[in-house]
Amino acid sequence: MTAATDVESDEAVNGGEEGAAFSRLRQLASYAATSFFGETDRWFLWSPVLLGLGIAFYFSLSFEPPLWVALVALSVSGGGLVFALRRGAARVFAAALFCMVLGFALACIRTAAVAAPVIQKPWNGEIEGRVVEVERTERGALAVTLEPLSMDRVATMDLPARVRLQVRFPEAVIEPGETIRVRGRLMPPPEPVEPGGFDYARQVWFEGLGGVGFAFAAPERVAPPPEDWTTALARLRHSITARVQNGIGGASGAIAAALITGEQRAIPEWAAEDLRKAGLAHVLSISGLHMVLFGGSLFWLLRAGLALVPAIALRYPIKKWGAAAALVGSTGYLLISGAEVATQRSWIMIALMFVAIIFDRPALSMRNVALAALLVLVWQPESLLGASFQMSFAAVVGLIACYESPLAQRFTAAMNGGTDGPIFGSLRFAFNYVAGVLLTTTIAGFATGAYAAFHFDRVALYGMAGNLGALPIVSVLVMPAALATMVLMPFGAEAPALWVMGKGVDGMLWVAHEVAGWQGADRLVASAPMASLALLTLGGLWLSLWRGGWRFAGIAPMALAIALWGSPARPDLLVAPDGGLAAVRGGDGVLHLTAKRSSYAASQWLRHDGDVRSSNDVVGSPFLGCDSAGCVWREPGRPLVAFPEGPEALADDCAKADIVIAKVPVLRQMRATCHARLVVDRFDLWRSGAIAIYYSSDGKVRMETSREARGRRPWVQRQLTAKSRRESSADQ
Known part of the structure; x- marks a missing residue:
């Protein structure tokens, strides 16, 4: 009888605790609902936030969604909003969903609207185009943005909407609106120097910029500027x-x-x-x-x-x-x-x-x-x-x-x-x-x-x-x-x-x-994960856009964002997209470059690390040995990494190294007999772009690539066929 009473007492206590917790949750939900419907005058302020969430979702995808899918989703959500207009709280959720879908659809439409050809491989030749913008740089060169009218060996339908050239001739005089002819070299817009890094190609895609490069000689004037307001405005600015x-x-x-x-x-x-x-x-x-x-x-x-x-x-x-x-x-x-x-x-x-x-x-x-x-x-x-x-x-x-x-x-x-x-x-x-x-x-x-x-x-x-x-x-x-x-x-x-x-x-x-x-x-400061920025933004908006006491709940995600700021592990090995430069993280936690040269990639790697040193200060290490055949990183307790310059050193490196980063192609037979845990060659870099490699405590090696992080999007350079690669090599 006593045992039964004790069991009933425990059940009553547990039931009481669960009931109290449920009651507190119900009170919290009631408070949130009261606060939310008490600030109807602030609802409109959240419309751009919801629109931005839809846009952010679009850019977070690893593939390009079909435009018709976005338009159908927009039509369905719009119909749902009309249907829910007279249905109390449902209209709030319908309006929020419509704003997010609208942002997603607007991003899809914008990407399709600005779509234009992009240079897929280095190009040399003569280009004729209309000058859109001219800026003189600190060193006296001209940064010229052109709308191409013709390019050697490029069909009219494949002409980029715009290209940007550096004209390093002080005597050159160029005015906006005029048509010029110039011999130069164009390259595709640069890719990120590490997975998740700044995507310049994505930025200039929306500017219609399909190539960047420099002029071999001073340009030749072909036609004067036309008489239109855009040209007049550009000339006035100039x-x-x-x-x-x-x-x-x-x-x-x-x-x-x-x-x-x-x-x-x-x-x-x-x-x-x-x-x-x-x-x-x-x-x-x-x-x-x-x-x-x-x-x-x-x-x-x-x-x-x-x-x-x-x-x-x-x-x-x-x-x-x-x-x-x-x-x-x-x-x-x-x-x-x-x-x-x-x-x-x-x-x-x-x-x-x-x-x-x-x-x-x-x-x-x-x-x-x-x-x-x-x-x-x-x-x-x-x-x-x-x-x-x-x-x-x-x-x-x-x-x-x-x-x-x-x-x-x-x-x-x-x-x-x-x-x-x-x-x-x-x-x-x-x-x-x-x-x-x-x-x-x-x-x-x-x-x-x-x-x-x-x-x-x-x-x-x-x-x-x-x-x-x-x-x-x-x-x-x-x-x-x-x-x-x-x-x-x-x-x-x-x-x-x-x-x-x-x-x-x-x-x-x-x-x-x-x-x-x-x-x-x-x-x-070291780079932060996107989750930190998202939490900080949403928490700050919650704190700023509401007026009631419940706005202080925004402090929680902001605090979490700060806690997560330094959480992501930085790569142990970074390789530039062209394979010409790499950085190895030693046991001291800092990066060491494999070559001494000024490099945008090196400066970005150091900046993302929060490292104040210049690229010239981080070259070499007691654990890095280099000769004409390549470089090798040997550090006790760390994987042995080899950077062979040619095929002669491949066999020896494959027999001893844990990781091989080769500037030359590695044949299938060599891969089959290579004892390295990871082999990256020239074609791997061509397919993947920049790579980041992480070591784990159990000895495993994980690799991330720039192309994987960017996904299959319109601004990501498509892979060339074997024929195109041969043509590209011939052009160079």
């Missing part, structure tokens, strides 16, 4: 860039031109590096700061000028007139600046702000940010993957979310309150300005820091100091002078404005150089 660079000169002239027309190739590397280390690289990208200062200054000047005429100020809506004129001016700035993603987002935001002023609505809100994100994603779905889109929207969302909070509003009210005299009023203004810059820089820095670390593997530790020192110069001198330059240039009277702008840029560069020289100003 002319403005040249006049600003020549009017100011040096690095300051190149930076000043970049702030007006967006052309950055002429900026010296030392200047760009100083700006990066000081956390001022964002100044070079025409975004919200530039658009607000340009459009805001124009709005203020026009409104102030009209206010000086009482007959106009008292009878007409001069504020709306100023907003309309500033909208037109900002649109002109967008066109002249090249309309990059960050500029598009900024223009949409400021356009919405000026339109809101015209119609007496709130000028800046999170809803406007969501609308801007929707427009950018619908127009260019691929921009979701870029650092420019992610960082610019992260900064704006973070700033608005913080300034929307009750604490920030009370702080702002306290800063702006009071009626002081001229002296104390000036001091209050100065204090408020410094405090505003500090607060804005801190918020924007926290909002964008993770994205900068993910995409560029670096963090500017003293970015707040750099921004505090440079932004007042940019706000007070540089951008107002840029506006004055644009107004005065048609009359040939821009020299005074350019002088002021040049002095302002000089001051900004001085601040950047001083901050960049501080100990530890630029910190490299």
